[in-house]
Amino acid sequence: MQTRQIGPFTVSAIGLGCMNLSHAYGTPPSAEQGERVLLAALDAGVTLFDTAALYGFGANETLVGRVLGPHRSRFTLASKGGMAGVQFDDGIKRVIDGRPETVRRNCEDSLRRLKTDVIDLYYLHRWDKKVPIEDSVGAMSDLVRAGKVRALGLSEVSAATLRRAHAVHPIAAVQTEYSLWTRNPEIAVLEACRELGAAFVAFSPLARAFLTGALTDVVALDAKDIRRPMPRFAPGHYAANLKLLPAYQALAQEAGCTPAQLALAWLLHKAPHIVPIPGTTSLAHLRENLGAADVKLSPEVLAQLEALINQRTVTGARYAAQATVEVDTEEFAQ
Template sequence: MKNDGPGISKRQFARREFLAAAGGVALAPLLCGLASTAFAQSTPAASSPRTARVEGRRRLGDLEVSSIGLGCMVLIGEYGPAGEKSEQIRLIRDAHDRGVTFFDTAEIYGPFTNEELVGQALRPIRNDVVIASKFGFNVDLKTRKALGGFNSRPEHIRQSVEAMLVRLNTDRIDLLYQHRVDPEVPIEDVAGAVRDLMAEGKVLHWGLSEMGPNTLRRAHAALPVTAVQNEYSMLWRGPEQQILPICEELGIGFVPYSPLGTGFLAGRVKPGTAFGPNDPRPQASRFQGGNLEHNLALFDLVSAWAERKSATPAQISLAWLMAQKPWIVPIPGTTNIEHMRENLGASSVRFTPQELAELNTAASKIEVRGQRLQETVLSWSGVEAPPKK
């Protein structure tokens, strides 16, 4: 998106008129000077006043972690080219030096290479951190190939965890998620397999990702669930309907993945953005054509609040998530060390109750268009486990 000067283009002005008509915040006093899109482009992470370190701790059930974690999936090139391994390790260790104690990976990332990277990076500080990983996809442990579909059979869960321990250079998985529900295996059987591993000290806590509400209740009844990991951001608020209320009722923590809307809320998905050949974002209809143009109204809102709070759009978006509930711990991922430091600065952004209500009201009046994921991946979300016979 081009900005030729301090003025606001006609298209930008039209989007701001849309925000006002939708009942957004009073943008006039907030949008003086550079346009909000230009702000996102011209304010490097390193110049943000909020880049020191993550502040505070939060509890996922009875598991204490830093208030912001690090999602490690992108380090192996899931959304773009992977960096040098030495730089990836440096980023992970720098995050720890800045207060991060919560690191998220999964066996399917690679497969296996992401766990190996995380294990190598965290080995010197293993006892100071919490490692979360995931099982559930059908991966051949010998050939290291994803075979397609799911596999949460109890014997496979054990094999997966035993292999995880080797790759992660550790004797226990602090938080083990079922990555996706296996439509052929009752959740009670999954819980039983995890319970056995917990009794042996190989798993300390367990959780679920992208399950349906009934499965979550059944899982918790079978074995107390520590955390749920689902997509959640200002761009996708689906968990607010059923999953977050269940988590609050049952004392389960919530870990949002893609808390920046896969970069959209940080200003990194715009018309004309060039994506790599393996980047899945162009396949999501929310980033296509008129949908993307329409959804930029949400980024404009976030950018206006960034100016108001002397922060960046990414920091506002993460701080908004953390302000929803004290048991929400976002795990933004990035291959850029300055972006990682910028993200951690969100922990110092505070909203008064009045500000949060104002921002919530404005955001809720912007209808996001398009689906959040590709059709195939979307079909894996919210699946309910079969009843136990």
């Protein structure tokens, strides 16, 4: 497996996003299947595993800790706090809370669930805009000094917020959605990461399955699937977006790879500080995704890809109104 750098860590060029083993895309797989995927990824050379307190309201960290805990020295462990499930009278709800005391408590809870003494890369999952980013990152830097965290990251932040945070403590990575159909990082934060020496960790690099070509019927999505409220997955927008796929699939065939591999290879070719973290519940898809590291794309194919699928050709916003308010990433002018 090829490698890339995140702060002090040398990691596999393609990591594993663990979220959908417990969360987000309808009914999650069994714990046994989750274990098979995690161990297969480790055996295949994946050395970056990404989880969060939010995923499954702690269930994902518990799974990762149970399965990978015995192999802790073999991989870089990333998790996130500042957004977690909180118990209310009417059930557990997602809460964004970046207060220093909450960040510290989230980390302690994650360490316990992950069965480890230290988290290698600890992200602020969302910037709580009621709390200065300097205060949240200051609390995270205390965790580094206490030996509970080795390096810090931020998720879904702008270049300006990244620079403010980096002035408090070095930021090793920014994690944001990035794929051919979500190009927002190209506005500013991708370059800011390069300037500051931070890695850019790309989540949803397969456009939440759109770029695999396998998702053709959004009407059939599970009622709890997080894609349901996303505008570009609404039936009308999605039908328009599907028209982009035949030409995209032809480019994959020309490149001698699958559509999923083409999407990941495009990211790997964009810049050496980009590390994609596709998620999957399938052993076959895991192997397919990791094969993208060996795909070579010509400048001509890269140019054709970028002209075909971009912010002008994709219809529908990335997030619904509420989720858009919760992130700090730059947006293209409408």
